[in-house]
Amino acid sequence: MKDKQKQTGSSKWFKTKLLLRNKAVKPFIPDTRRFSKVSLEQMIHSYGMVYVKPERGTYGNGVIRAEQTGRQSYTYQYEETVRHFDSFDAFHKSLAKKTGSRKYLIQKGIHLLKHNNRRFDIRVMVQLSPKGKWEATGIIGRLGHPRKIVTNYHSGGKPTAIESLLSAHLSERRLAVLTEELNTLGTRIAAHMQKTYPKMKQIGVDVGLDRSLTPWIIEVNMNPDPYIFNQLKNKSMYRRVMRYRRFHMGK
Template sequence: MSAKQVQSGQSKWYKTQLLLKNNTIHPFIPDTRKFTKHNLKQMIHSYGMIYVKPERGTYGNGVIRAERGERQGYAYQYEETLRQFDTFEAFHNSLAKKIGKRSYLVQKGIHLLKHNGRRFDIRVMVQLSPKGVWEATGIIGRLGHPRKIVTNYHSGGKPTAVEQLLSTHLSAQQLMHLKGELNRLGIRIAAQMQKTYPHHRQFGVDIGLDRTLKPWIIEVNMNPDPYIFNQLKDKSMYRRVMRYRRLGLTK
C-alpha cells in the first residue's frame, strides 16, 4: 500500500465517500459533512443531536457530542465536560476555538441503545479467509464509560458479549437474525473497501444501533485491535480472529 493510500485510509471523510458509492451500504451511513459554520447550523437544527469528530484520529480522541436544547439553547460535551450556550454564535465560536485549524466533520447523531444506562455500539471484525473470501470472524459489544460519549476501550469502554448487551432488547431469535445482518453488512463494507485497498486483509466495522434497532456505520477501522476479543470469557472468537490475522501477516 502506498503512503498516499495509508494517509487516505486514516481519513474518515475519504472512507465515507468510498462507502457512499455502494447503494446497498448507503442507507446505513449517517449524514456526514465537513465542519463549517453553515453545516453545523443546518445539521444541529435538522437532527437536534450531532457528533463533531476529527477527520483523522483514533480511540475516539477529540470526539464532541453536541445538542440543541428544547428551549433553543445549545450544548456540547467533550470527554466529561459539558458546556452550555444561549446562542448559536456563542456555541459555534466555542467549538471553532476548540477545533482550531484541525479538519473536523459533523455527523448526524445516533441515539445509541443503552445497557444499564450506558451507551454501547458493536464491532464486527471482517477478515479474508484462507480461501480469499471475506468472513465476519468476530462480533463484540463495546459498553461506554458512564460519563463518556465514546465507547472505545482506551476511553474506558468495556468489551462485552453482544448477547449480554442485547438480551433486554431482543429475543434469542431476533438476536441471531440481527447478528447475521450485521455480519453481512460488515462483509459488504470490506468488499467495497477492497476495491481501493486490494492488499488489505482485515477491517473493523463499528456499528451503532438506534432505538429502532436500525444499524448505522460509525466508522471503518483499517487496523482493528484483535485483542479486545480476548476480553470475552469464551475465547473461541479470539482464537479465530488471531488465526486469520496471523495468516494475513504471513502473506
C-alpha cells in the same frame, strides 16, 4: 502508493465518500459533512444532536457530542466536560475554537441503545480468510464509560458479549437475525473497500443501533484491535481472529 493508501485509509471523510458509492451500504451511513458554521447550523437544527469528530484520529480522541436543548440553547460534551450556551453563535464559536485548525466532520447523532444507562455500540471484525474470502470472524459490544460519549476500550469502554447487551432489547431469534445482517453488512463493506485498497486484509466496522434497532455505520477502522476479543469469556472468536491475522502476517 502505500503512503497514499495509508493517508486515505486514515481519513474518515474519504472512507465515508467511498462507502456512499455502494447502493447496498449507503442507507446505513448517517448524514456526514465537513465541519463549518453552515453545516453545523443545518444539522443541529435538523437532527437535534450531532457528533463532531476529527477527520483523522483514533480511539475516539477529540470526539464531541453537541445538542440543541431549547430554541436558543445548546450544549456540547467533550470527554467528561459539558458546556452550555445561550445562542448558536456562542455555541459555534466555542466549537470552532475547540476544533482549531484540524479538519473535523459533523455526523448525524445516533441515540445509541443503552445497557445499565451506558451507551454501547458493536464492532464487527471482518477478515480475509486463508482462502481469500471475506468473512465476519468476530462481533463484540463496546460498553461506554458512564461519563463519556465514546465507547472505545482506550477511553474506558468495556468489551462485552453482544448477548449480554441486547438481551433486554430483542429476542434470541431476532438477535441471531441481526447478527447475520451485521455480518453480511461487514463483508459487503470489505469487498467494496478492497477495490480501492487491494492490499487490505481486515477491517473493523463500528455499528450503532438506535432505539428502533436500526443499524448505522459509525466508522470503518482499517487497523482494528484484535485483542478486545480476548476480553470475552468465550475465547473462540479471539482464536479465530488471531488465526486469520497470523496467517496474513506470516505471508
